[in-house]
Amino acid sequence: MKHAFVFPGQGSQFPGMGKALFDSNPVAKDMFEQGNAIAGFRISDIMFNGTEDDLKQTKVTQPAIFLHSVILYKTLNDVKPDMVAGHSLGEFSALVANGVLSFEDGLRLVRVRANAMQKACESNPSSMAAVLALNDAKVEEVCAAIQEETGEIVVPANYNCPGQLVISGSTKGIEIAIQRMKEAGAKRALALPVGGAFHSPLMAPAKVELAAAVEATAFNTPSCPVYQNFTASAVTDPVSIKKNIIDQLTGAVRWTQSVQQMIADGAATFTEVGPGKVLQGLIAKIDKNVTVEGV
Numbered sequence: 001m002k003h004a005f006v007f008p009g010q011g012s013q014f015p016g017m018g019k020a021l022f023d024s025n026p027v028a029k030d031m032f033e034q035g036n037a038i039a040g041f042r043i044s045d046i047m048f049n050g051t052e053d054d055l056k057q058t059k060v061t062q063p064a065i066f067l068h069s070v071i072l073y074k075t076l077n078d079v080k081p082d083m084v085a086g087h088s089l090g091e092f093s094a095l096v097a098n099g100v101l102s103f104e105d106g107l108r109l110v111r112v113r114a115n116a117m118q119k120a121c122e123s124n125p126s127s128m129a130a131v132l133a134l135n136d137a138k139v140e141e142v143c144a145a146i147q148e149e150t151g152e153i154v155v156p157a158n159y160n161c162p163g164q165l166v167i168s169g170s171t172k173g174i175e176i177a178i179q180r181m182k183e184a185g186a187k188r189a190l191a192l193p194v195g196g197a198f199h200s201p202l203m204a205p206a207k208v209e210l211a212a213a214v215e216a217t218a219f220n221t222p223s224c225p226v227y228q229n230f231t232a233s234a235v236t237d238p239v240s241i242k243k244n245i246i247d248q249l250t251g252a253v254r255w256t257q258s259v260q261q262m263i264a265d266g267a268a269t270f271t272e273v274g275p276g277k278v279l280q281g282l283i284a285k286i287d288k289n290v291t292v293e294g295v
Contacts, residue, residue: 001268002082005097006283007069009088009253010062010198012276013055018068019048021075031071031103038107039063058121058195062089062114063107069093069274070103076273076295083234083262085227087279088158088199088253089113091245097273098222100241105217112213113249116206121196123205128157128168128194129178133187136256139165142180146173157199159256161285166192168200199252207249214242232257234265259286271295 021028022044032044046054047064055061069086070093073079086094089110096106131139136159143154152173158166167177174191181189197203219242225234230244232254259270259282269291272279280292 002266003269003271004083004085004262004267005081005271005273006279007086007090007093008065008272008274008276008279009086009090010065012274012278013061013064014275015050015052015055017047017064017275018071021072022048025075028071028075031074032067035067035107038104039111043067058118059114063110065089065275066093066107066110070096070106072295073097073273081224083225083227083267085258085262087255088229090274091229091248093274094226095241098224098226100219100222100238109213109217113210116209117196117198117203120203120206124202125171126169126197126202127171127174128166128192128197129174129189130192131165131167131181131186131189133163134181134185136165138184139167139181142177142184143167146176146180150176152176153201155200156252158253161256161282168197170197170202199250201250203249207246210249211246214246227258227262229253229258232261255282256286259283263287263290
């Protein structure tokens with residue numbers, strides 16, 4: 001039976017995140033200071049003492065979650081994952097865990113990604129919404145119909161678990177979709193407090209910036225497969241890993257499908273490494289027969 005390590009994405013941040021780690025572990029303390037130097041500002045101060053609003057800015061949130069996850073992983077003893085995966089931003093943490101990226105390069109890429117995404121959000125008003133208790137195919141059908149009828153962009157962005165999808169698109173497109181999803185039978189469809197349409201074609205300008213940074217970065221052969229969001233399958237070839245992590249920015253996070261594939265490939269235990277317990281909850285809803293735990 002195989003052991004999978006999984007890493008959370010945006011939304012798992014909280015004030016005080018990582019502080020206990022910093023205070024109790026000298027390795028962690030050194031890595032946080034290294035992170036501050038690479039980030040170009042004292043991100044650890046915002047993590048430990050900032051408000052929820054401070055931590056909500058994409059350019060802070062993404063490096064903060066990456067730092068917390070990777071540093072926590074590096075302080076674990078004798079861990080040898082059989083497979084790794086990360087939700088959206090978490091995929092960068094997963095790529096440090098399996099040796100594809102160095103800690104420093106991972107953080108640099110996350111910074112580029114976060115800043116590029118924030119810029120894309122500011123230049124093009126857009127949003128996201130959660131759709132609950134409507135099957136995946138129906139959500140896809142409603143999104144496609146809206147795009148065809150109105151020309152507004154609306155796409156499935158996160159397949160989180162059965163009955164929980166997040167859609168992404170233009171502000172107008174999301175407004176229409178919220179109404180249509182309810183009419184189609186969704187228990188709830190509600191706008192999310194995010195600054196932009198992540199994982200949609202509206203992130204194309206950010207994708208150009210991320211692609212340039214990824215292409216200039218060394219990606220090593222992994223110690224175990226990464227199940228990437230874009231393909232929902234095991235990937236070990238560094239060239240393919242690069243392509244998928246770039247495509248993920250405008251493509252969907254296929255988390256449900258990724259977890260199902262990991263289980264099909266033998267995963268019996270999932271350990272979430274990072275702030276919060278979001279992924280543990282989602283994995284338990286995807287398959288209640290596997291063991292889920294945090295660290």
